[in-house]
Amino acid sequence: MGETDYSKRVDELKEAAEPLVDYLYKYGTPHDVIIVRMDSVEHLSGEAGSPIEVRD
Numbered sequence: 001m002g003e004t005d006y007s008k009r010v011d012e013l014k015e016a017a018e019p020l021v022d023y024l025y026k027y028g029t030p031h032d033v034i035i036v037r038m039d040s041v042e043h044l045s046g047e048a049g050s051p052i053e054v055r056d
Contacts, residue, residue: 020034023043031046
């Protein structure tokens with residue numbers, strides 16, 4: 001994929017995500033995520049979390 005094609009895809013993805021970002025601002029918290037799949041969409045809320053060390 002050429003640089004121009006990649007850039008266009010990134011721009012299209014950002015545009016498609018704008019309504020979901022608006023949704024998170026309205027109903028979510030900074031810890032929430034939305035997962036979009038071909039057949040579903042989920043709004044997940046991170047209640048508690050902490051980074052952990054990645055093992056080799």
